[in-house]
Amino acid sequence: MVKRRTVFSRALEIFLVAMTIVTHWLVFYFIIVNSFKTKTDASALNLALPKEWNIIENYIYIFQYGKGAFFNAFVNSLVLTFWSILILVLTSAMTAFIMQRRKGKFSAVSDKLIVAGLIVPASIIPTDWVLSKLHLANTLPGLILVEVATLFPFAAMMYKGFIATLPKEVDEAAIVDGCGPLTLFFRIIFPLLKPITASVIILRSIVVYNDFQNPQYYMSGSSSQTVQLCIYGLKSAFDTDYGHLFAAIVVVSIPLVIVYLILNRQMMEGMTSGAVKG
């Protein structure tokens, strides 16, 4: 009985690993190998090795594309992601701390609003209207605010759940030692939130960097683009030029792969510390 179980488990493992080779490795290989090919070679859309290796030409072409339009979009996306995540982490951690510690009417109302924000979809055109009143429509700072507001409920709830596990005695000890509100939060509490901060940074960076819908709505009237919008434009611009198209796809995907490979372990720690469940 025990033996049959292990045989079955072993077979399932081999099946799953074999499946990822077909459904994952071959897909990644297809993208990468075609980014090395010349236009005629890539138009066959197959898995063969390039007849003529066109690596350097393809990648240089992408970085120079549209007088640097692609490169600018790439930088815009990195800037967007950096500021959105920085502001998101600070604001949601601070709000969550106060909401968790103060049990008043204000906390109760905020709590309801934020829980509703987890479910309700973001209204888009009225948001654009508000941004235009603030003179932020079609700008990167405007888009950053949109990303922060959209991700705020989930991040705040994650922080709030974790802060609930930090005993209030920690605060009291700090207060006795003469900490003010800012020192208490930034010197004592915020460092203790590190596991959640790590997973918020990684998981939400993925969302912001890869976001297509918000930039498509909020940046459509702007000359500066994000890289996901740019890629979408390249799809028709390089309609028959798959070598360059795939080179662009590879470049766009690299930053998150690097972040993930570096921070994967910390992210898992943050998630298992019991944060994601509510």
Next chain:
Amino acid sequence: MSRIEKKIYTGWLAIPGIVIYVVIFVIPTFASFYFSMTTWNLKTSVFTGVQNFVTFFTMANTKASLINTAIYAFVTCFVKVALGLLIAQYLCKKIKSAGYLKVMLFFPTLLGNVVVAIAFEKLLSSGGIVNQVLGAFGMEPVKWLTSSAWALFTCVAVDIWKGIGTAILIYVAGISAIPAAYYEAAAIDGASPRQIFSKITLPLLVPTMNTVLTLSLIGGLRTYDLIYAMTGGGPGYSTEVLGSAIYKLFARGNYGLATAGYVIMFVVVSIIVFPLNSYVGKKEAEL
């Protein structure tokens, strides 16, 4: 609350987050109810009552988009919740390749929806590699994305390929948070693996399952970029979803009408997800 507490837990710390959230999210949400009943060019709006809703429901693509959104959201959500749990449960056992499989299955999540859409569009194109392989086995090429019979199904499959990693990740986190003592006690009592799964793992995972369910259902109801970048809603209206129908109205400058579309999405999401959430919440409390 004591005065010292009021001072130390100062509301000022909460203000920046609340202000951004209220100004950029809450106010526009309420404003959308008004603007959905206007003809609007972002500068001036003329009140037209329920006219926009009447127009929205008589549009040629509305019926298809509502049905497709429902199919898309429920199928992707169901597979992520069920298959995600089974895979996560398996990966939490002591198997050699667990680490590799976790990384591999999560990897597509790192790619943008547009990137995934372009890659699969090329893989599945009429002369693409998948059809080349089918041809090698003597089979007819399948119009994965260009026939109304297959297109929605293909989009669903690609969405699952891309999204199941997140579900697995959340489940793995939930499973590893279950105290080992429960399993040890069950092993001493001679419980079978099936009993352990159904009496310990499953009940304790209800909150995690609720998270996966809510996230993937909401995602499925709102999303359109993956589909839009792969098929543009076609062929015909066979992959039109609510999100892409609304975006098309926005792109044409019909802001009032597009906002009415949003309000409909708001209502659809709310009437499905809020009751579901409180139902699962009640189940949670019972356990």
